[in-house]
Amino acid sequence: FDWVDTTTHKRQAGRIFKSTDGGAHWAPVSSGTGPFDTVLDYCTTQCFYDNVVEPDPTNPNVVFVAGSFGYSMPIQSGGIFRSDDGGATWRNIGWDLHPDFHALAFDPKNSSNVLIGNDGGVWYSTSRGGRTAAETAPCTASTCLKNVTWQDLNGSVNPATAGVTHRTNLQITQFTSIGTNPSFPDVGGGPGARIWGGSQDNGTERKSATSNTWFDLAGGDGGQVLVDPTDFSYVYGTYFGISPYRMTDGGAGFFTNQFITNGINPSDRSEFYTPFVLNQNNVNQLFLGTYRLYRTDNAKAASVGDVKWNAISPDLTTGCTGTSPNGARNCTISAIGVGGGTAVYTGSLDGLVYFSADAQVNNNPTWTRVGVHSNGVGDKHTLPGRPVAWIAVDRSNYRTAYLAYNGYSASTPHQPGHVYKTTDAGQSWTDISGNLPDNPVNSLILDPSFPNTLYAATDVGPFVTNNGGASWAALGTNFPTPALVISKADAGVPVGPGSNLKYTITLRNIGSADATGVTITDPIPANTSFVSAQDGGSGGGGSVTWSGKSVPAGGSIAVHFTVNINPGVSSSVTSVTDDGYGATDAQGQSVSGSPTVTKFAPPYAVSLSPSAQTGGAHSGQSQTYTVTVTNQGFKTDSYTLSASGGTFAATIYDATCTTPTSTTTSIVAGATATFCVKVAAPAGATDGTSSTSTVTATSAGSPTTSASATIKTIAVTVDTLLVDEDGNAPDVRSFYTGALTTAGVAFDTWDLNADPNLPVKYMEAFKNIFWFTGTSYPAPIQPYEGSLSAYLANGGRLFLSGQDILDQGAGTTPFVSTYLHVSWDGSENQNDRLSNSVTGVAGNSVTNGIGSVPLDLSILGGAGLAFMDQITPINGAQAAFMDDGSNTKPAVGSGPQPDALTFSGGGYKVVFLAFPFEEYGSAGQKSDLVTRVVNFFNAP
Template sequence: NACFVYGTYFGVSLYRFSDGGNFLTNRRLTNGINGSDRSEFYIPVALNQLNTDQLFTATYRVYRTDNAKAASAADVHFKTISPDLTSGCTGPAPNGARACVISAIGIGGGTAVYTGSDDGLVYFSPNAMTSDNPTWIRLNQSNGVNDKNTLPRRPVASIAVDRSNYRVAYLAYNGYNAATSHQPGHVFKTTDAGSTWTDVSGNLPDNPVNSLTIDPSYPNTLYAATDVGPFVTYNGGATWSALGTGFPIVAVDQIDMDTYHRVLAAGTHGRGAWSLNDASPAAPALVISKVDAGVPVGPGSNLDYAITVRNIGNAGATGVTITDPVPANTSFVSAGESGVNNNGTVRWSGLSIASGGSATVHLRVRIDADLKNKFSTIVDDSFGATSAEGPSATGSPTVTPIAPPFALSLAPASQTDGAHVGQSVTDLVTITNLGFMTDTYTMSAAGGTFPVSFLDSTCTTAITTTPAVPAGASTSVCVKVDVPATATDSATSTATITATSTGSPKVSASGTDKTIAVAVDTLVVDDDAFADTAAHSIDVNSFYTAALTAKGKQFQLWDLAADKNLPLNYMKAFKHIVWFTGNSFPAPISLYETKLKAYLDGGGHLFLSGQDLLDGAAGTSAFVHDYLQTTRASPMRSPSAAPTKLFSSRSRWRNTGRRTSELT
């Protein structure tokens, strides 16, 4: 979806467009990211091209979101999925680089992620796309001048990973060989996920290499952006040559390829962006991926796979054959789409895939009923695809964990809500069956001072036990909390909500539910994000609370700096909300417009005050127009926000060798 565009300003300042990049419509992505982390001047950002809801960024640690294309930028949430993947310094790096920060992220096929840092450390995780607590492995550790390991201890500028097989990857290094004379080289290749590396710098000039791109149609073709222009190798790095002619003598910061049109794009340091049309014969480019059904499995379970081959080249692929060996510790059950099992290898033949198209086939195997306890996973590897035109692809290992018979999770782990005294409030919890057996769950509550009961997912029928939940499925339970009429204002009750497996009563999952009693009419919401900083030391909150106190108005206070999750039911318990944003920008209320709309629709009264409420595109939202009755002809930029410079370059870049091209 070309409407989603991601970028950064300097520092930790990730943002996105969802409209293709219209003027001043970008929204910051901040949820879950610590803005005070030490980081590169421009933090690295990497999009999972096989799952474009997944986006990675990094400071000295890695962050991942699985909902990058959420309807609102405010709903995009990042998780921290790594420890410090640098040497940990807080000043200049030991190798003379700027800092100990992650400078490159590499993702491709499968579930793996690579990182590289300014201080020369390279890490690999086989499961960083799928696990919230992934494994990270330090690769080819170099400990100094006398260390003869392959990789140099210089800044890692770029990581290119094969789109199908994460075991194939390339590293690009900044700096010069003199800095690590015992470990020279600027481009290194692995075919075994980083266990070993080969220097494929060939005859590249001894200059920083800033970016790499793999050609998916020609596996031995690699493009490099260097400080002295763009280069290409057609033989896996044995020899390199300048890419085209007419390119200015300037550092190239980034190079990439539009594979559907075979157009190369190069971003320079000061001379704009250039494009190069590839005139080589049209060719398909195959990308193969494989996923299981995502359902917990165990001994005796059926295990379902879907194998997808995409053609991202500029020509159709014919005579496509997909092969997949039946995994160890399983037996063949069936293959869809006319697949045939021959001596333990399943084959699908005679497929045609148009440029931009894809084909998906399905395989079912059964896990051995007597699977030994020593096996914790089923690994499906060595699957691949070939075409009559020549391009082919091999896949990454697909690892399916063996689940216990009974296991579960309860979400959210904690939640807060509120209700007026003498009334009740309901919140949903979701129970997911993580075992491979169907199960039901008994609900209980403990520890709270307000009465708690349980209802079905519609919050209408009382229950004590959930309906049956198949393996991998979820069910919702409504938690009802009654706030006594005698409760004092701001009194809280925190109950522990527990779901217990009926199949194995020793297995359970819990979360907490906090309820706030409301006995006053007014809520003050402190949304002044800069109030406590040295640059913005005015305590705006005191003006509002002092005025209310002087008039004898009792109120509760919610500080969004301390807790951004302001519950809607809690808001609705008040007749009046006084909401101030001070000098916060940009778009300080955008995160809460949906809740404010629901509050006002329910008859609530809102007093809203702030300096930059309509900063940027915030002044053009439907909520501002319909509820604040304010209209702006076009977005305006707050004078307190940094300007953005946009520029382009139109020049000719012509290749005199095997490939000819023209800038468009």
């Protein structure tokens, strides 16, 4: 075990203790010899979880010890050890096994037959795990570590071919989430036959649509998995902690997942598996919870670096930084509920539930805590203070929602139960636990076909209720049926008295059978009059009706109509509310929707975007910015444009950036127009000085109405920008500044740790960028791939260096293949390939003539933390350095492999080191390499 020293209060590394008198006295045994055959710290900080000590029942001198995998060993292995001499010496028998061990059992008839259990399943050996013969020190991978005899009893798949290499029918994976998709083509299993699952320490897995084969596509831990209901190609998942990623190939390849973390603070308090939800009615919108709620509205952006998250709430917990007052692990959001309309619910481990009516559409929504008015037993306004495990919201009407609670009723005797329901958006709650056993409920699913049918996953199995919770029974089977979800949206155009207001009603069928004989009805909103209906609709009797429609299983239809807001509506009326719309089908299904509120816009209003920009301009040159003006009023308008302030001259041009202008054309309500602003840095401007101009658009219809935006331009007098992305962990900037300075290269510096928002317009002011990432992980450059693509496409020159830049899906992005010119399959074949030296490649434009240069691995933590990569240059790129070939997998080939490249073509140049430049040789050798790179950049 491990322990905390009562004197120093510091944790002590785990050790093995032995008693020879029935436990009366204990003494530590030898921890063995390093770096491989040692049990010192064998269970690291997870002794509460990964800790097995089992002596052979027939021989007390043979003992097995199992704990946490040896990630920090020079060659990763360990986690399970055996002593054959009562603890005097130990042998590492964890070669090529799945990490973290929890169980061990002996064959009672022959103790040489051993079963072990870890996070990857079960392994078996008939010779105590192997390494039973005499060995010659020191132990290495080739001399002894590989001499284990474990047989894999789990199914396995070749990541290169996706072929099943081993099948045992052992089905013990622990799933943390499940996702299906009705849009996946029917290949024999019916819609949704392709099933996804997040699994504990076994990645995000996909089931074949034609067999019972499962594929781990992302590795690591598998948390929440989300599948786009309209496009099976888009799949989202998480590892542990704050780690959202996406795939866009529907799981066709291994390790194609790419992180989407731009805008999320990785230091936020969060659950081990963060709650992660996709808006079924807006597949571009995702929500992720830490102690606050984040939202992205462009989850399907072309580049993962362009997916932007924004925090849309304050702390929605009690704020504790340790164990929660109710005994839960921490104070973080544990559940997110998103349904029809515009509302969102959250629940936390410390038992708080919040509701926002506009969190799907407002960047600064209003949050209200619900269930806090304690008036004793049976109080309909009070909720249990236990951890909230799940929130299920009606997909059409957000006012109906359900909460699932962990824990046991005895801990909240005044509010017992595990499933609560609201029909008024959280104003009151009803316990519908019925006869559910008093056990934690971990998730809830609403049956969209039958309003009173819910499914609850509990610690003791799944249950179903068909009567709204009055009674529950063990889960049974059902028959194919439609399941309707209805939603409504206005056109998003500013409206007011006299405006036409256009609506779209979308009806989706997420069930397993076609919906026929569908009728959609919608009452005409108050203070409006019917104008027209499309798609076969008709108005009359105060409502709009569409009849005789069909919606295929997994499909959807949309209908449209227009009303006119009464021109003489009272000034006290500030919005139009459309409520009461719904649909029925011939199969007996019915659904009603959430209210849609359209607020009146002012007659004249305007906005400029972006509201602030920053760029750079070489002294004596100008930088060009694009600004968009939007008519936010409900009347057609035009605008006068002006620029003021600042010490650099600013001139406004039309959208072509060639003709000066001072006005826009007429812009209808909600429409946009673009114009350009050119800011010139004076010829004598000092490097780093800046000028901030204010651009203003003034309404012609209401001269007192205007909008402004600022443009900051930084004067640049050097050609090179050094971008520091090492996060100061450790701080390695001095290696780069020293090499650049010695090489005579003048440069400016941008520290992403101090300001992560590096404007592409500022990057464009530099001919060369030297960018380093140090130990930043994971996927350090992904948030900047859009900017780097634009920079290179505009003729830039990039030097990039760091370790683990390409790990798994980070190396499979379009930027990596298109601009870094690297082919990367996302597997472990080229990942984390330790090398003690690199050698220049003969004939390369930069490294020709450079011999073997040592890498000082101690700079970033030593061999155990060396995560350089091997690469395959493509599309005209040339290998620049080769590694020492000491850590190569057969799938790649034997001997030295490329770990750096150069590229020149398409108007841009790249030098990419897949190892840390800071570890490269001496100071003189670093300076020499920088000189070679700059000469390469400057060459024609």
